[in-house]
Amino acid sequence: MDWYSDPNATKPGDKWSQQDLKQLKKKLITANHILHHHGVVDAYGHISVRHPQDASIYIMCGYMAPGVVSRPEDLIEYRVEDSFPVDPEAKKGYSERFIHGEMFRMYESVNCVVHSHAQDVLPYATSEVPLMPVFHMAGFLGKKVPVFDIATLYQPGEAQDLLVRNACLGTELASKFTSPGVVLPDSADKIVKTDHTVVLMRRHGYTTHGPDIETAVYRAIYTKANASVQTNSLLIQQAWSQGSSLGGLTPVLQPLTEEMCDGCDRMNTGTQDKPWRLWVAEVENLPLYVNMG
Numbered sequence: 001m002d003w004y005s006d007p008n009a010t011k012p013g014d015k016w017s018q019q020d021l022k023q024l025k026k027k028l029i030t031a032n033h034i035l036h037h038h039g040v041v042d043a044y045g046h047i048s049v050r051h052p053q054d055a056s057i058y059i060m061c062g063y064m065a066p067g068v069v070s071r072p073e074d075l076i077e078y079r080v081e082d083s084f085p086v087d088p089e090a091k092k093g094y095s096e097r098f099i100h101g102e103m104f105r106m107y108e109s110v111n112c113v114v115h116s117h118a119q120d121v122l123p124y125a126t127s128e129v130p131l132m133p134v135f136h137m138a139g140f141l142g143k144k145v146p147v148f149d150i151a152t153l154y155q156p157g158e159a160q161d162l163l164v165r166n167a168c169l170g171t172e173l174a175s176k177f178t179s180p181g182v183v184l185p186d187s188a189d190k191i192v193k194t195d196h197t198v199v200l201m202r203r204h205g206y207t208t209h210g211p212d213i214e215t216a217v218y219r220a221i222y223t224k225a226n227a228s229v230q231t232n233s234l235l236i237q238q239a240w241s242q243g244s245s246l247g248g249l250t251p252v253l254q255p256l257t258e259e260m261c262d263g264c265d266r267m268n269t270g271t272q273d274k275p276w277r278l279w280v281a282e283v284e285n286l287p288l289y290v291n292m293g
């Protein structure tokens, strides 16, 4: 259980003790290790969480690989309004922290953000093949996974490294999590919730989020799993249609229906504490991962 899904837990806005914040930072370090262990991040990619006592601040690790984050001192607090560090003397952070800051600024329901370059997902960010929910653990993907293409936003002469390295690019990415036509908020207001859980980033990777760390990690891991299953489904269908002596098989992928997505998403949300406990146990028993939080 966590501070959002446990009805008895202290909620943001309540008075939190330093111990609560300490526990959340420890959980954020564990989440870094889990994402690394499951190949969602390597030396690149990152996770952040909104500060439980102050919604205008978010927390993520400094400029280091997620697998070796180990101490509370490795974490940096940033202002949601502009993604600058609360402590002007803070050490170097990720250039792509604007992915996180703009999600927290735009959406009230977002308390954790994960950004990944996982290679299983990249074919869907480099081709026109849509990523679709193809099995019951990925109902959260819903009927559409939008694609953010940074190439459409560059000005002539601008450096084009595909990184979301400023608030303007972060805003454009965050806006993909809501439906076209929704009026985006100014700095004072927020959209209550997103319409999408995952957005692909053309030639780059994907970003997902959740109301808590467990949900965002679950979505990040199962987005990768779903992409792998979908790719294999497409390949095996194509191979069968070309090679089967039975013939007559038209390659058609059958994703979850909208009703299945809703049902599976509810089921996944209700049971995700089980994989979380497994994932924590895995990283706690591997020597690479040290958590002094």
Ligand SMILES: [Zn+2]
Pocket (backbone or CB within 6 Å): 045, 096, 115, 116, 117, 163, 204, 205
């Ligand atoms: Zn990136």
